[in-house]
Amino acid sequence: MDDRPETVGEALETARRVLRLHSETAALDAQVLLAHILAKPRTWVLIHPEARLTLSQQDALRAALARLREGTPLPYVLGAWEFYGRSFDVGPEALIPRPETEHLVEAALDWLRARPGVRLAADAGTGTGCIAVTLAAERPSLRLVAADISPAALHLARRNARRHNVASRLDFLRADLLTAFAPRSLPLICANLPYIPTGTLRRLEVYGREPTLALDGGADGLELIRRLLAQAETRLALGGLLLLEIAASQGESAPRAARKVFPRARIDLLPDLAGHPRLLRIQT
């Protein structure tokens, strides 16, 4: 395969052929890759197929394609990925932010909009910090505690907080879920925890490409979510909100687990754009 295409059009086609091995959106991803290498907007790439790549751009493309062929996800090759309209630093130490998690952010912002007095939230399992940083950026009166068990992920989250000028309102905490928080201290808890059953994970393409610590939810996928629910019972403030991203297959088991811990709470599921239940909302 020709890794030294000379025009943008040829480069897009070469990149698309490599990307389709791992991506369902290969054409779009190829545009994102070219835009990154050329330091141009994606639309520029689309309307200039005849533009010529410099030798150093050809070299950069060749290096990127080699990594993609080895199975490195495109966001790790780029070192950045977009979430809720902002670019986040990403790396193999944390999960790549996913569009479905934007629904969790949206639900948190909706709830906060109706409660201007709420000044504190926690993001358990913060990874790149995409949830905590976005909430801080969208709500200038909010402070957040971003917790993760992985020091490397916390390092990345800190970088993203600085990148988006919200570091002064974020505290980073190395902690096992919510163990470090005081009783009834949190009006809002957000968490996108690992929720893939161990046995399923090993069969998925994502296995080995993104950190297992960010994906493996134990035997039935709900181990961390159950532990978080148990810890949230005493830490969530009265009248508070707990938002949890779940797998589409957990639409019955996750609310059942939540009901055991919060028998009097309002518990509902919010669907993603495809209609799958992906967000569990618990209001006490």
Ligand SMILES: C[S@@+](CC[C@H](N)C(=O)[O-])C[C@H]1O[C@@H](n2cnc3c(N)ncnc32)[C@H](O)[C@@H]1O
């Ligand atoms: C699915 S990733 C989500 C990352 C980020 N919140 C997002 O939405 O992209 C889950 C995160 O939980 C962290 N994690 C796993 N076990 C944890 C634990 N026991 N306590 C705190 N964080 C944990 C992982 O390191 C990982 O960063």
